[in-house]
Every structure is written in C-alpha cells, then in structure tokens.
Amino acid sequence: MNSEDRDKQRRKELMLRGVEDQLTSPDTPEVRVHYERLLSLGHSDAEARELIAALLAIYIWHTMRKDDYTYADYVAELGSLPEIDWGEDDDA
Secondary structure: OOHHHHHHHHHHHHHHHHHHHHHHOOOOHHHHHHHHHHHHOOOOHHHHHHHHHHHHHHHHHHHHOOOOOOHHHHHHHHHHOOOOOOOOOOOO
16 A cells, blocks of 8 residues: 555544544534434445545635634535535535
8 A cells, every 4th residue: 555545544444433433422413313324215324425525625624724614514415314415515
C-alpha cells in the first residue's frame, strides 16, 4: 500500500471514528435516529456508517471553510440518506 492509499485509509478511519462518537454521544441523538433508520431500510452497519461518514466529512469541510452550514443542515442532509446530493457547488 502506497502512502496515498494509507492516507486515504487513515482519513476513512477517522471519519468512521467520528461517526461512532456521534452515535454514542447524548449531544447528537439525531445521528443515532438516522443510523437506525438506515438499518431499518436494509443497509448494513458498515453501509450506514459510511453514508453518515460521507456527510460528516462534508459538514466538517463546510465548518473549516466557515461556510453558513450548520448542524441543523447536517441533520437535514442525514434525513435524505441513503441519497446524497453531490450537486455542483458554485465555489468548486
């Protein structure tokens, strides 16, 4: 495995750890609700966590850029899972 692959794997592990933290935190019960909803739709544990991790990465990215993207926006996006709107951003 080359260093780029290791870095990618490390980022994935960190995002999944973030999802785990949210699933167990009393401060983010909405994440648990959407996780359980995904499971009830037939997604595996790993699939549900990876879907949530993708949105968590977007949330963190927006936060780092100091965009007008709030936790409420993140929760609303969780509500749209398993679909993810990768729409073109004008800033891209």
